[in-house]
Amino acid sequence: MSETKDRPYHHGDLRRAxxxxxxxxxxxxxxWTFTLREVARRTGVSHAAPYKHFRDRxxxxxxxARIGFVRLGEVMxxxxxxxxxxxxxxxxxxxxACIDFALKNPGLYRLMFSADADKSADPALHDAAMGTFxxxxxxxxxxxxxxxxxxxxxxxxxxxxxxxxxxxxxxxxSGQLLEEKVGKEPVQAALNVLLEGxxxxx
Amino acid sequence: MSETKDRPYHHGDLRRAxxxxxxxxxxxxxxWTFTLREVARRTGVSHAAPYKHFRDRxxxxxxxARIGFVRLGEVMxxxxxxxxxxxxxxxxxxxxACIDFALKNPGLYRLMFSADADKSADPALHDAAMGTFxxxxxxxxxxxxxxxxxxxxxxxxxxxxxxxxxxxxxxxxSGQLLEEKVGKEPVQAALNVLLEGxxxxx
DNA sequence: CAACATAAGTTTCTCCTGTAAACATGGAGG
DNA sequence: CCTCCATGTTTACAGGAGAAACTTATGTTG
Numbered sequence: 001m002s003e004t005k006d007r008p009y010h011h012g013d014l015r016r017a018x019x020x021x022x023x024x025x026x027x028x029x030x031x032w033t034f035t036l037r038e039v040a041r042r043t044g045v046s047h048a049a050p051y052k053h054f055r056d057r058x059x060x061x062x063x064x065a066r067i068g069f070v071r072l073g074e075v076m077x078x079x080x081x082x083x084x085x086x087x088x089x090x091x092x093x094x095x096x097a098c099i100d101f102a103l104k105n106p107g108l109y110r111l112m113f114s115a116d117a118d119k120s121a122d123p124a125l126h127d128a129a130m131g132t133f134x135x136x137x138x139x140x141x142x143x144x145x146x147x148x149x150x151x152x153x154x155x156x157x158x159x160x161x162x163x164x165x166x167x168x169x170x171x172x173x174s175g176q177l178l179e180e181k182v183g184k185e186p187v188q189a190a191l192n193v194l195l196e197g198x199x200x201x202x
Numbered sequence: 203m204s205e206t207k208d209r210p211y212h213h214g215d216l217r218r219a220x221x222x223x224x225x226x227x228x229x230x231x232x233x234w235t236f237t238l239r240e241v242a243r244r245t246g247v248s249h250a251a252p253y254k255h256f257r258d259r260x261x262x263x264x265x266x267a268r269i270g271f272v273r274l275g276e277v278m279x280x281x282x283x284x285x286x287x288x289x290x291x292x293x294x295x296x297x298x299a300c301i302d303f304a305l306k307n308p309g310l311y312r313l314m315f316s317a318d319a320d321k322s323a324d325p326a327l328h329d330a331a332m333g334t335f336x337x338x339x340x341x342x343x344x345x346x347x348x349x350x351x352x353x354x355x356x357x358x359x360x361x362x363x364x365x366x367x368x369x370x371x372x373x374x375x376s377g378q379l380l381e382e383k384v385g386k387e388p389v390q391a392a393l394n395v396l397l398e399g400x401x402x403x404x
Numbered sequence: 405c406a407a408c409a410t411a412a413g414t415t416t417c418t419c420c421t422g423t424a425a426a427c428a429t430g431g432a433g434g
Numbered sequence: 435c436c437t438c439c440a441t442g443t444t445t446a447c448a449g450g451a452g453a454a455a456c457t458t459a460t461g462t463t464g
Contacts, residue, residue, distance in 0.1 A: 167369025189358030196399025
């Protein structure tokens with residue numbers, strides 16, 4: 001209650017409020033067409049106020065994407081560390097966490113990989129994305145160390161896994177999975193195909 | 203020369219002209235922010251003319267996406283049929299053709315899988331996408347028939363392959379491949395990992 | 405063959421967005 | 435206490451989506 005209005009500056013922590021509003025809208029609306037004015041409106045400020053905190057529309061989008069990568073990293077890390085399971089089981093858990101995240105936050109996930117979130121334009125965004133990617137790399141290293149995974153170049157395995165999981169996530173979002181042409185448990189099944197090639201022993 | 207102005211109706215085959223202009227712009231401009239007015243302008247007509255051929259902006263976008271799927275199907279089919287190679291080689295050729303297509307037409311490829319090209323809103327688009335997907339299905343069937351691929355549910359293999367190739371394509375477009383964290387030939391390497399799980403004999 | 409119905413294209417208008425510039429305000433430091 | 439500056443607000447302008455009304459060529463029909 002005492003923190004209902006923790007506004008460090010003159011009116012409020014508008015930057016935070018704008019981000020929260022935008023994230024909420026992104027979560028609520030499946031394919032939300034992003035407008036700065038609408039965000040400002042719902043935050044209860046004038047349409048020009050956001051420009052005091054973000055140079056332009058894209059800068060806010062990139063910040064949202066950055067937060068998305070951080071959160072994705074969190075859910076994946078949580079999925080990995082929860083069990084004292086095998087590396088293979090961890091891998092599946094991480095992949096499912098990622099796809100689950102994408103399905104629950106389709107707008108945010110799309111944004112994270114869209115052209116609007118230009119990673120070369122924002123080091124913080126780039127770092128966040130690489131940090132999340134690093135989770136996969138460490139998992140693969142663990143797998144190779146304990147001889148669960150084949151001793152192939154990590155980069156190749158990483159590319160394959162990242163592409164696979166990201167591809168599944170995108171297809172799932174697009175509704176091109178879980179439908180006529182694919183089976184009932186396409187994610188599990190597809191991961192198994194990948195794991196056949198990844199793991200040492202069948 | 204006699205067909206320089208094959209205009210069935212009153213002025214020209216504007217529908218075709220608009221599509222061509224839009225495709226050209228999509229190809230030229232890496233991350234082109236699509237505006238109907240700009241397309242109309244470059245086609246040399248008033249900004250309201252397109253509305254006589256497309257109900258709205260999205261309808262044109264969906265048609266562009268549809269054409270994209272048709273073209274992708276063509277290049278993949280060409281890649282498959284060129285050689286009398288093994289199924290595995292054909293698979294690699296098809297995958298590389300897809301990724302190559304994405305790299306050469308990043309704007310179009312992104313559009314094809316973006317929320318703007320809502321497949322549930324356009325049967326023709328849906329059919330085109332499924333047609334391209336069918337190429338993969340038939341290849342997998344061939345592979346299972348001649349015992350190159352494991353006798354797993356086709357849907358699982360299809361989901362895995364589609365996700366993998368699409369994921370690689372998206373990552374390649376985003377510039378997240380071919381870089382620091384992945385090796386020099388990430389596509390080949392990643393496909394190999396997948397094929398390890400796909401193929402019967404190592 | 406002339407009159408016309410209509411497809412195709414143009415003008416005009418309204419509402420919305422992004423963004424810049426000028427103006428206002430209130431809290432912190434001298 | 436007064437002033438400065440970060441954080442707002444208002445106002446303004448250039449574009450875009452799309453609707454409605456207006457215009458023109460073209461194919462059909464009496």
